[in-house]
Amino acid sequence: MNSTNGIITVFAGSASRPFAQKMCDYLGVELGKSTTHIFSEGGIYVRADESIRNKDVYIVQSIGKDPNNAFTELIFWIDAFKRASANSITAIIPYFGYAKADKKDEPRVSIRARVCADCIEMCGADRVVTMDLHAAQVQGFFSKPVDHLYASALLCEYARHLGIVNENLVVVSPDAGSAKRARAYANILGCNVAIGDKVRVGHDENPNALEIIGDVKGKTCMVVDDFTISGNTLCKVAYGLMDKGAKEIYAFLSHAIVKEDAVKRIEASPIKLLVTTDTVDNTDVLKNSKKIKVVSAAPLFAEAVRTIHEREPMAYMFEHLPARLMEMSFEDTDK
DSSP states (O other): OEETTEEEEEEEOTTSHHHHHHHHHHHTOOOOOEEEEEOTTSOEEEEESSOOTTOEEEEEOOBOSSHHHHHHHHHHHHHHHHHTTOSEEEEEESOBGGGGOOSOOSTTOOOHHHHHHHHHHHHTOSEEEEEOOSSGGGGGGOSSOEEEEOTHHHHHHHHHHHTOOSTTEEEEESSGGGHHHHHHHHHHHTOEEEEEEEEOOSSSSOOSEEEEESOOTTOEEEEEEEEESSSHHHHHHHHHHHHTTOSEEEEEEEEEOOOHHHHHHHHTSSOSEEEEESSSOOHHHHTTOSSEEEEOOHHHHHHHHHHHHTTOOHHHHHHTOOHHHHHHHHTTTTO
């Protein structure tokens, strides 16, 4: 993609190669040629296999299933591009896993999200693009611009595609902390909100108690959250909704960092369908699932890259998402 603002080049980290390729397909550009190698002792080696001098470089790398190696590789890429005289370097982080560690909530612990932000900037990134941070205030850990995208536009449109958006729909937050997100979805879809009131002890995903606040009897429930790892919270909420007389239960997540045990747990639950995005590559785990559908967020990120590159306002992008974006996001979901 060439413009009066220079040449755009997209590179892929090893955690996000399919995602980056989809972005390039949307933009009509070739994926940058690169090499990533893991040495026998575990060391990571990265190399751009083409000149990037004076180019605007976008490196795509999720910090998800293998966060330590993925993050290390990302900062090595940023450093490599800086030393190769790139005009600008934008870190595209579809899922920023360490955003969960946004505060010091226990004695003698690290605020890991801040450490990651410092490293990304110190290595030379000029900008960061990510989606649905667990804590939005993580944007403030960076002194460089952060573009915070939202999956709600994609997920709400897919809910309409499924035909579940009507006067019988209720958006459900799995806990009080996600109530603001649930209200945002409800405002888009024009429906009511219910909230799961859970109590959790420790660092696992299994809540110790749950109560549903709101009327869900006879309703189609759409549980929304930013991510799941074990599926425990989602399934606990689903069972609680069934106990309260819910008719059908769907789950819509921005990110799914699931393994086989979580998929089995979701398959066995009352959840009729779980819809998520491809910010974390789980193709191998989800390929046989009958309950989990994946819509692609890659076109959304590609449109953000185009917007940034053309120096257009990001807010305008969300007000005028192209129809082609939705078509490409859903094209593999219903196969």
